[in-house]
Amino acid sequence: MTSAYIISKLPYAPPFLFVDEILEINAQGVTGLYKFPEDSFFYSGHFKDNPVTPGVLLIECMAQIGVVSLGVFLISSENYENVESDRKIGLSSTEIDFFKPVFPGESVKVVSTKEYFRFNKLKCKVEMFDTEENLICRGKIAGMISREPAL
Amino acid sequence: MPEKEILEKLKAIVTPYVQNKEGLENFNENTDFLNDLKINSANLVDVVLDVEDEFNIEIDTESMNGMLTAGDAKNIILEKIK
Numbered sequence: 001m002t003s004a005y006i007i008s009k010l011p012y013a014p015p016f017l018f019v020d021e022i023l024e025i026n027a028q029g030v031t032g033l034y035k036f037p038e039d040s041f042f043y044s045g046h047f048k049d050n051p052v053t054p055g056v057l058l059i060e061c062m063a064q065i066g067v068v069s070l071g072v073f074l075i076s077s078e079n080y081e082n083v084e085s086d087r088k089i090g091l092s093s094t095e096i097d098f099f100k101p102v103f104p105g106e107s108v109k110v111v112s113t114k115e116y117f118r119f120n121k122l123k124c125k126v127e128m129f130d131t132e133e134n135l136i137c138r139g140k141i142a143g144m145i146s147r148e149p150a151l
Numbered sequence: 152m153p154e155k156e157i158l159e160k161l162k163a164i165v166t167p168y169v170q171n172k173e174g175l176e177n178f179n180e181n182t183d184f185l186n187d188l189k190i191n192s193a194n195l196v197d198v199v200l201d202v203e204d205e206f207n208i209e210i211d212t213e214s215m216n217g218m219l220t221a222g223d224a225k226n227i228i229l230e231k232i233k
Contacts, residue, residue, distance in 0.1 A: 092193030119215050121196040144193055 001025060001073055003032075009072045010064065011089065015041070018061035025073045029113040029124070032065035038105035053102040058128060058137055059094055066112030066126035067143045074117055075145070088146045092121065096139030100130065107131050120145050152232065157206075157225050164201045165221075168194040180222030206232055 003022040010019060024031045036053050043051035068089065102108060108128050115123040123142035130136055162178045169175055170189035174182060184190045190198065195218075199210050202224065208231035210218075218224050 092191070116200065118200060119196045119212060121193055142193060 030070045035107040062126045065110040092142045098137040182221045
């Protein structure tokens with residue numbers, strides 16, 4: 001399954017798509033990349049005169065690569081009905097520790113390992129690294145998907 | 152395994168996920184996981200996985216969907232550990 005295919009199936013679009021490329025994906029986990037554009041609108045306000053990528057967006061990036069992309073892969077390879085059907089997804093829990101800030105224009109790598117995918121809930125152990133393999137943040141993220149298409 | 156023991160084990164399993172602690176004080180067969188204990192559907196999955204580990208059983212989607220109360224869970228566990 002190609003990176004472009006996975007990204008095309010994600011239910012996000014700019015300015016809220018935080019996945020550039022999926023490097024590796026299989027039933028056990030996923031690795032992907034994202035570069036936070038230097039001209040992103042939030043840097044002018046987070047923080048005033050001191051642009052740092054908001055932690056919530058680091059979590060969002062971890063969730064989009066580590067949980068949703070993996071979910072797309074798992075569902076596609078499980079022969080579920082068409083992934084394009086408009087089934088709803090939602091975040092169900094996060095527990096993240098942060099170690100290092102991410103500045104405008106930085107690239108990050110997200111590495112996710114599946115803990116389980118049962119009863120429509122996907123829970124993963126997710127880590128984010130900078131380009132020198134320093135740990136930025138890590139934790140657990142879980143999401144749910146509705147099995148039936150939305151009414 | 153006596154039914155009382157199953158209910159006690161169930162209570163211990165659900166406790167970390169309970170949002171309405173008052174619902175735990177009167178934990179019984181009629182206790183509804185979502186309405187009385189305010190466990191969300193995502194944490195109900197964790198409850199089911201913990202039940203599988205505790206009783207060494209496997210719960211399928213159909214059983215999961217029928218597991219609304221502590222009594223439902225107890226009956227499913229009894230059926231599976233036979």
